[in-house]
Amino acid sequence: MAKKPTRPAAGSGPSKAAAAPSAPTSAGGNHAPVISDAEIETRLTTMPEWGHVGEALQRTFIFPDFVKAMTFVDRVAEEAEKAQHHPDILIRYNKVTMTLSTHDSGGITQKDFDLAQAMDRLA
Numbered sequence: 001m002a003k004k005p006t007r008p009a010a011g012s013g014p015s016k017a018a019a020a021p022s023a024p025t026s027a028g029g030n031h032a033p034v035i036s037d038a039e040i041e042t043r044l045t046t047m048p049e050w051g052h053v054g055e056a057l058q059r060t061f062i063f064p065d066f067v068k069a070m071t072f073v074d075r076v077a078e079e080a081e082k083a084q085h086h087p088d089i090l091i092r093y094n095k096v097t098m099t100l101s102t103h104d105s106g107g108i109t110q111k112d113f114d115l116a117q118a119m120d121r122l123a
């Protein structure tokens with residue numbers, strides 16, 4: 001009689017350890033707490049130029065020309081240094097796309113909203 005092919009019972013072999021939930025939180029660190037998606041959407045109703053893209057806030061600012069766009073970027077740089085919170089910046093002639101996320105926390109935090117509002121004032 002043919003022996004049944006042996007096969008490890010399900011779950012008996014080497015397997016990845018149960019992955020810890022990777023929800024971004026401030027647990028275990030001093031990082032700013034991540035703001036929930038629902039709360040972000042609520043806040044964005046008062047900031048209609050800003051969008052929620054992945055784990056970031058994003059807005060494209062449009063200026064009359066390149067020099068004015070660069071002046072804005074320079075002012076934002078000063079503000080970012082003061083806050084020790086730095087945006088990703090894409091400059092395309094007169095358009096500046098700002099992307100804000102708190103890398104240390106793994107999502108959007110109050111620091112991103114604060115810098116977004118500072119940018120709105122500077123634009």
Ligand code: H2B
Nearest residue numbers: 084085086087101102103104105
């Ligand atoms: N900028 C952004 N956007 N996210 C961060 O988590 C961040 C930063 N961390 N700027 C700051 C610098 C941190 O590395 C320093 C030590 O404050």
